[in-house]
Amino acid sequence: xGIEEHLGYNVLTTTLEKIVDWGRKSSLWPxxxxxxxxxxxxIVTAANRWDIARFGMEAFRAxxxxxxxxxxxxxxxxxxxxxxxxxxxxxxxxKWVIAMGACASSGGxxxxxxxxxxxxxxxxxxxxxxGCPPRPEGLLYGILKLHEKILQDPFLTKQYRxxxxxxxxxx
Amino acid sequence: MHxxxxxxxKQFPSEIVExxxxxxxxxxxxxxxxxxxxCRFLRDDPTVAFKYxxxxxxxxxxxxxxxxxxxxxxxSHQNHDRLTLKAYLASATAPAIDSVTSxxxxxxxHEREAYDLMGIRFKGHPNxxxxxxxxxxxxxxxxxxxxxRGDQDxxxxxxxxxxxxx
Numbered sequence: 001x002g003i004e005e006h007l008g009y010n011v012l013t014t015t016l017e018k019i020v021d022w023g024r025k026s027s028l029w030p031x032x033x034x035x036x037x038x039x040x041x042x043i044v045t046a047a048n049r050w051d052i053a054r055f056g057m058e059a060f061r062a063x064x065x066x067x068x069x070x071x072x073x074x075x076x077x078x079x080x081x082x083x084x085x086x087x088x089x090x091x092x093x094x095k096w097v098i099a100m101g102a103c104a105s106s107g108g109x110x111x112x113x114x115x116x117x118x119x120x121x122x123x124x125x126x127x128x129x130x131g132c133p134p135r136p137e138g139l140l141y142g143i144l145k146l147h148e149k150i151l152q153d154p155f156l157t158k159q160y161r162x163x164x165x166x167x168x169x170x171x
Numbered sequence: 172m173h174x175x176x177x178x179x180x181k182q183f184p185s186e187i188v189e190x191x192x193x194x195x196x197x198x199x200x201x202x203x204x205x206x207x208x209x210c211r212f213l214r215d216d217p218t219v220a221f222k223y224x225x226x227x228x229x230x231x232x233x234x235x236x237x238x239x240x241x242x243x244x245x246x247s248h249q250n251h252d253r254l255t256l257k258a259y260l261a262s263a264t265a266p267a268i269d270s271v272t273s274x275x276x277x278x279x280x281h282e283r284e285a286y287d288l289m290g291i292r293f294k295g296h297p298n299x300x301x302x303x304x305x306x307x308x309x310x311x312x313x314x315x316x317x318x319x320r321g322d323q324d325x326x327x328x329x330x331x332x333x334x335x336x337x
Contacts, residue, residue, distance in 0.1 A: 078325070079305055082332045113312050113321030114304070116329065 017156050024068075024094065025150040028143070031067035031087065032060040036074025038101040038133040045136040055143060064090040069146075071139075072123070075103035076116040085122055093164070096150070098142055099125045102132045124167060173197035175219040175254050182212055188259075196255065203241070203258040203268045207295075210274045213245060213254070221245035221254060224271070227281035229289035233315035239266035239291060260291065270296040288313040305332075 034042055046052045046060060061067040064087045076084060088097070099119055102108035105128045107117035119125060126149060129142040154160055176190045176199050186209060188200040201209055213221040225244040232238055243256040260266040270293035271278045282293040283302040290311035293299055301308060309324040310317055320326075 078329050081329045085333055112319055113317070113325045122329065122333070 017154060018151075020155070021151050021153050024153075025147040027056040027059075028069045028096070028146075028150075029059050029061050029067045030057060030069040030071050031064050031091065032062045033087070034073045035076060035080065036103065038073035038104070041133045041136055042071055042073045042100065042139060045139045050136040050140060052140070052143075055140075055147070057143070064088075065092060067091055068095045070095065070097045070123075071100055072097065072104040072119050073100040073133075075108065075110055076119055077114050078116055079114070081116050081119075081122060084119070088123055094153075094155070096126045096146055097123050098127045098129060098139075098146060100129045100139060100142070101134055102130060105130065108132060173199075173254065175199070175213060175216075175221070175252075178216060178219060179209065179213075183209055196253065198255040198257055200257045200259070203260055206241075206243075206256070206258055207269045207271055207274060209256065210243065210271045213256075214274055219247060219252070219254075220249040221247045221252075223248060224275035224277050224281070225253075227271075227278060227285055229285035229291045229313070231289060231313065231315050233263075236263065237261060238263040239289065241268055241285065241291060243271070265292065266290070267292040267294055269294050270299075272296055287311070290314060 034040070044050060046058060052058055057069075064070075068091060070088055070091065072084065088095070097119075099105045103110060103115070104119050105125075107115050109132075111117070116122070127142045127146045129138050131138050134142070173190070173192070176187075176197055179199055179201075180187050180190075183201070183205065186202045186205050188202060191198040191200065213219055223246040225246050228242040228244075230240040230242060232240065237259040239260040239262075241258050241260065245254045245256065246252070247254075258268060260268060266289075268291065270282055272282065272293075273295070279297070280302060282296055283299060285291045286293060286296075286299055287301040287303050288311055300306065304312070305328070308328070310322060312321070312325075
């Protein structure tokens with residue numbers, strides 16, 4: 001049964017970075033919250049037809065302290081933004097942000113006084129997913145792109161530590 | 172003419188400005204001073220029995236004068252009938268009218284909404300504060316002179332709120 005049969009009693013070598021990045025990308029836990037119609041697409045992405053569990057991501061965490069991926073799904077009102085910023089700050093490092101849909105990316109059609117014109121004004125966004133709303137395939141594609149990004153994350157380098165320090169400084 | 176309009180003309184002859192009939196809908200334009208008495212009469216009269224207030228709307232006719240108006244949409248379950256009351260407000264800077272919360276309790280939130288977005292004051296309202304926008308918001312966004320993307324205060328509101336929480 002399983003991969004053990006093929007490997008036998010052997011030793012595999014890899015780099016620490018690779019195995020940790022692989023672990024991180026294989027069990028991203030998104031934070032449970034949705035803001036508008038994009039959230040409906042996010043919900044069906046988690047349901048059986050598209051089945052986000054294939055990527056080790058079925059555990060949507062209600063507590064931001066147990067989540068490491070924030071999917072901002074929907075229109076962000078200014079009144080809501082401080083709460084989202086707070087949830088982001090409560091999430092533990094390392095953490096990633098996906099701006100799902102036109103509204104989260106740029107304000108979308110709501111070019112008016114109550115709507116945040118793109119969450120990247122307040123949060124460091126890793127992946128932008130266009131669409132109004134994006135289909136579940138779109139969200140999954142964005143998540144796979146994020147997986148690629150995480151796999152290439154050289155977190156033991158000085159460059160990475162400097163980036164992290166800069167981010168903490170900014171927050 | 173609508174039965175309620177006839178009754179109003181008889182009961183409040185000096186308050187009725189005009190009655191507009193359009194495609195089966197009746198709008199009675201009234202003076203704002205005795206709006207609470209008019210509403211109470213329409214609610215309590217057994218023949219028309221407008222016991223339900225569907226909504227209150229604020230209107231901004233800038234740059235016309237009078238600039239602001241308040242519209243009451245009434246409904247009678249007994250007669251399956253609708254009536255619209257409309258009152259133009261005299262002031263273009265500080266529009267105000269009596270609150271009808273003592274007639275229909277549901278007017279509470281409707282009047283707060285009109286106050287929040289239009290800046291119309293409802294005299295005698297028990298709790299007239301913002302209902303949709305944050306309590307420290309400046310200005311009334313549905314007024315015609317309010318910029319669509321918000322003023323400088325609106326642009327910096329989120330940053331101020333985030334800084335305040337730190």
